[in-house]
Amino acid sequence: MQIQRKTLAEEVAERLIEGISNDEYGIGEKLPTEPELMKIYGVGRSSIREAIKILSIKGILNVLQGVGTFVISKNAEESLEAQMNKAEIKDVQEVRSLLDSKIAAKAAISRNEKDLKNIKKYLELRAQFAEANQASECYEADANFHLAIAEACGNKLLKEIYKIATKHIMSSFQTKHDNNTESFKISQKIHTELYQCISGQDSDKASVIAQKIVDQTY
Known part of the structure; x- marks a missing residue:
């Protein structure tokens, strides 16, 4: 049985959750822009977008088109x-x-x-x-x-x-x-x-x- 390695997007999602848990990004606060997140985490645009998608599905982030991505919760249902x-x-x-x-x-x-x-x-x-x-x-x-x-x-x-x-x-x-x-x-x-x-x-x-x-x- 092969060990499944985490994708870059999953690693970024985990680091974002850590930042949200540590109040680096507070509830209701807007996340940095995609280019800024790319620079912070050292990954490409596709990994940032996928990480945001993962956390949106978990109910942690909310993406408002043309406005930005906002933190709406610190808690996610554990898989x-x-x-x-x-x-x-x-x-x-x-x-x-x-x-x-x-x-x-x-x-x-x-x-x-x-x-x-x-x-x-x-x-x-x-x-x-x-x-x-x-x-x-x-x-x-x-x-x-x-x-x-x-x-x-x-x-x-x-x-x-x-x-x-x-x-x-x-x-x-x-x-x-x-x-x-x-x-x-x-x-x-x-x-x-x-x-x-x-x-x-x-x-x-x-x-x-x-x-x-x-x-x-x-």
Whole structure:
């Protein structure tokens, strides 16, 4: 799973939030002009405009065409990803437990041949790396197997929520499994059964098996 790097616009948005939080830019105050912001933060016009757009969506800034950009709030709703990053792993695991069976059931109905090929690819990589005790590669293949199922479910919002939860759980794998793949060898059979249910469009059984996997009752 690749680590997503922040864009220049996101970095500028964060620095603007810091300035607003520290009263560098007060509520009701007009931000400096685009050229001035470009000079302050050392970035191009497109990055400044994108950063302002990000903070407008968050309800922190308000852009009045022909007048300027004004600070209207210090508070922004914390993103789901940020909340999960702060959450206990047991809480994130509970989110995954609630989602897995639904996602698997929907994937069994909605999947296409491209989805099946992708799911099977990560299933095979999971087995290969588990047998070779290549822990980090095995953990990543396992995460991508489940993400491929989420992709196949056809619900973009479910997929994004699951993606965030999986990223958080992935970070705990090394500690939890002590850099070992033995449990992944044991669970390869039930993961194969899950793939077969999705391939065979058996949504009820896919739901049951997915729940067994997340509850580790196999």
